[in-house]
Amino acid sequence: MINTNTTYASFTDFIKGKDNFLIVSHFNPDGDTLGSALAIANILDGFSKQYTLVNRDVVQEKYLFLPKATEVLLPESLVDQTFQYVITVDCADYQRIGDEVTKLLTPDVEILNIDHHPTNTNFGSSNIVEADAASTTFIIYNLCKKLEIPLNLDIALCLYTGLMTDTGSFQYSNTNSEVHSVAAELISYGINVYEVVENIFETSSVERMVVLKKSLNTLEIDSSGKIAWLEIIQELSTKSEDIDGLVNYPRSIKGVEVAISFKQVHDGKVRVGLRSKKYVDVSLIAMKFQGGGHKRAAGCTIDGTVGEVKEVIVQEIKKYII
Amino acid sequence: MINTNTTYASFTDFIKGKDNFLIVSHFNPDGDTLGSALAIANILDGFSKQYTLVNRDVVQEKYLFLPKATEVLLPESLVDQTFQYVITVDCADYQRIGDEVTKLLTPDVEILNIDHHPTNTNFGSSNIVEADAASTTFIIYNLCKKLEIPLNLDIALCLYTGLMTDTGSFQYSNTNSEVHSVAAELISYGINVYEVVENIFETSSVERMVVLKKSLNTLEIDSSGKIAWLEIIQELSTKSEDIDGLVNYPRSIKGVEVAISFKQVHDGKVRVGLRSKKYVDVSLIAMKFQGGGHKRAAGCTIDGTVGEVKEVIVQEIKKYII
DSSP: OOOOTTTTTHHHHHHHOOOOOEEEEEEEEOHHHHHHHHHHHHHHTTTTTOOEEEOEEEEGGGGGTSSGGGGEOOGGTTTOOEEEEEESOOOHHHHHHHHGHHTTEEEEEEEEEEEETTTOOOOOOOEOOEEEEEHHHHHHHHHHTTTTOOOHHHHHHHHHHHHHHHHTTTTTTTTTHHHHHHHHHHTTTOOOOOHHHHHHSSOOHHHHHHHHHHHHHOOOTTTTTTEEEEEOOSSSOOGGGGGTTTTTTHBTTTTEEEEEEEEEETTTTEEEEESSSSSSHHHHHHHHHHHHOOOSEEEEEESHHHHHHHHHHHHHHTTTTT | OOOOOSTTHHHHHHHTOOOOEEEEOOOOOHHHHHHHHHHHHHHHHHHOEEEEOOOOOOOGGGGGGSGGOOOOOOOOGTOOEEEEEEESSSOOSSGGHHHHHTEEEEEEEEEEEEEOOTTTOSSSSSEEEEEOOOOOOHHHHHHEEEETOOOHHHHHHHHHHHHHHHHHTSSSSTTTTTHHHHHHHTTTTOOHEEEEEEHHSSSOOOHHHHHHHHTTTTEEEEETSSSSEEEEOOOOOOGGGGTTTTTTHHTTTTTTEEEEEEEETTEEEEEEEEEEESSSSSSHHHTTTTOEEEEEEEEEEESSSHHHHHHHHHHHTTTOOO
16 A cells, blocks of 8 residues: 655655645545645644645535634635645645635745545655555555654544545445554544544435435436436535435446436536446546546536437447446 | 453353254344354354354345355245254344244254344343444454454455444444454455445345435425434335335434334334434334334334324424424
């Protein structure tokens, strides 16, 4: 799991003699990027360093239980400030920071890029990138161990949250023995597991239930039983958390290899979510339509109606089904 | 977590000098009772003991990947046989074995009762009961360690499956540091985590999606926002796996403390499923109606229509809501 024993030292090298860091998580922030950013903030406290936390988007309410989560600022509240020292977490490329945030950086900016995406472009002046780490917080955990940075409950809670969410609660194929060992140690700092779960997973809105019900009405499976899809019907709600993960419903059906969600968005475009189980590399399909992602989870946006886009995408996927 | 250091020895005492064991898991078997039964079977192989695996009900297809799962017999295929030595796993009381199975036992039967339910009645001639263990497989893991019974991939897979399913994939409040440490060790025997997940969680039927959609149509929340319920509408399918866990949908709504599912069953009766999040002891409510269960998950069956039963149950629950 650990690629090198030396890259962790770039953390100390990067913060040494510097101050006033900007800690940047990726836009539409999830549990791993926020857990990572907030863990770094708590770690910098230990070094008595100043920092500012920023994200292009508002932090979803379900993550506000994380220590310092309410300190994450929007770029518009920092318009008169610029930052020379930046730590990005869980950002595969420079674009994932968000345009609004990049405007805050000085021309001579120095970036420490900490990430676990295989597609990371090493855009930092320093890069701690481990493609096989289950989460970015897993890298930060190893970094703390290697650099003998003491953990505490706040740091552990941030690291655990990233590990738990990015492994789908210890269910995805990135879950291994080491992931559980790290979870065991982090929890021993006093984490109340159910409190984390309740905050993150048990905060459905009634609107989400309505979206789910209406979307399930559109569920279809192709004649082979290997491709299933639904349209996300979101009339009452505009919150992203009300539609997150709906593609998992067609995905959960036995025998389905590729699951698709379609959502009509602005300008006559359709947002397409793609998931696969075993052998179809959906990132290849997404890339054909100027999208991107991972082998098992990818997405793209295509001009047209849902009916038209569905036709095109399902035909394309059929080429990959065996 | 470990209550005593000596009870594990009753396993060795029980099997010493005996043979031809009947291994009994509870009816409507779940991942923990099956994982436990099959782990015991694999362990008895190591002692070169003969055994028969039995369950009142057919093992759901999703559990058939477990080593020896296809060897679990129905009681009707054993009608001419009786057993003097019985090991029950995850059965809180003698009734959980099922009447059809109890008919297979001799009058001088000796039972080793291995279980983790706080309500266990210690009905065995020997009892290894630990109320604070996260799963019955967790007890069997400790038993193996204490008695120096070597683990292998088959045993580890059975134990992991019980641990994973009974902790709701490491999300329930019974998940602690020790649970993760045990998972870490078990996985190190070569378990493919995603294979387990795929078998157990990604085998929804299209019928389940239809039941879910129709049931969500009946979702209601009381004016306080703390009690939510739905009726399980199961027209096309009679499989229990198509309705398992539907009570989690009202439960997942933010602010809800008690979730209820109602299902019209035979003889003008309604099956009531109860779940709570933090403070309502739903086992007390279930017991008022001759049902039972745990603090956070219980159930009962009441005469009447869904409308009538709903009225009664919601009124009763309101007494407990603060």
